[in-house]
Amino acid sequence: MKIEILKSAKEALGRSFKGKNVVVIDVLRATTVMVTALENGAKCIYPFKEIEDARDKCKLSQNGLLAGERKGMKILGFDFGNSPLEFTKEKVEGKEIYMTTSNGTRAIENSIDGDNLYIACYLNISAVVNKLLLDTKDIIILCSGTDDKFSLDDSLCAGIITQKISDKLKVEMDDFVLSLEKLARYSPGITKVLEGSKHYDYLKKIGYKDDLEYCTKIDICNVVPFYIAGKIKTSS
Template sequence: MRIEILASAKEALNKNFKGKNVVVIDVLRATTVMITALKNGAEKIYPFKEIKEAVEKREELKDGFLAGERKGLKIEGFDFGNSPLEFTEEKIKGKVICMTTSNGTRAIENSQSADNIYIASYLNVTSIVEKIMESDKDLVIVCAGTDDEFSLDDSLCAGIIANKISEKKKVLMDDFTISLQNLAKFSKNIKEVLEESKHYSYLKKIGYESDLEYCLTLDLCDIVPEYKNQEITNKKASLS
């Protein structure tokens, strides 16, 4: 198996993923939201690059919620922003969510040529690794990044996944992927590694410190969200 990590959604735009598995990561906070919403009983999530697309889908469905952000803040007129703590079971169980974010939903759309696309964050690292281990397909981990640039929060999570897989089977990696695998090996405290990083610092500044604590929790659940036919659903029920 070959593992490759891409640093941002932009890097995935013109890449051919045919024959490969893709894992998309946007720790702060889109994929953490998706995992949380499905864990708490959301029926499915429709991810979109553009606000207009999400609104049109919601109007077509005549049901469900609009969720998303721009610059970390809730979009005007939407039901939810991009805080995973908003997506409680009481609010979203059995519901459909139409979602658009600055980076994460774009990373998903840019990876659509893959055989399989899975959604990951720190919340479900071990379950994602177990799912990937079911196949010998090459793996590309697409970090959403921040505004088309490298983001440490996503890349450390990607490194953890690559490292866990490499502990279980022989893999080939390029130098960038090896560097993130090694970062993961020697990072004993995720918060300490990330707390001075750009995106972490920005979300803290605009009042989302509670989100940050939650988003950096390892293996909170065991679901494996999968993107297929333009929707994200839960392929493994949570045991929590």
């Protein structure tokens, strides 16, 4: 099995993902929101690059909620921002969520031609690994990044996925993937690694310290969201 890791949503443009399992990561915070919402009973999530597309499609739903952010802040008129702590069972159970974010939903739309497209974060990392180990397809892990640049929070998560898979079977990887696998293997802890990184510190600065604590928890969710026909739903 070969594992490739892409550094940002932009790196997916023009790439073919056919024949591969794709994993999209945006731990701070879009994919953490998706995992949390589906764990709490949301029916499905529709990802969009553009704000107006999300608004227009949500108007057609009788059971829809709008969620999204720009520069980490809730979009005016939306039901939710991008804090996973907002997506409680009481608010989202049985609902359709129409979502647009700065990086995560772009990454998804840029990689939809893969054989399977899974949504990962720290919360469901082992569940995703177990799903990936069910077949021998090569894997592309797409880190959403921040503003089309490398982001340590996503890349560490990608490294942990790689490390867990390489503990089970032989993995072919280049030096970049190997560096992230080794970072994960010898990490002193997620928070210690991420402290001082750009996006982590930015979210702390604008008041999302509680989100950071939640987003860096390991294996508290069992769902494996996957993308199919324009929406993200829970894998069985």
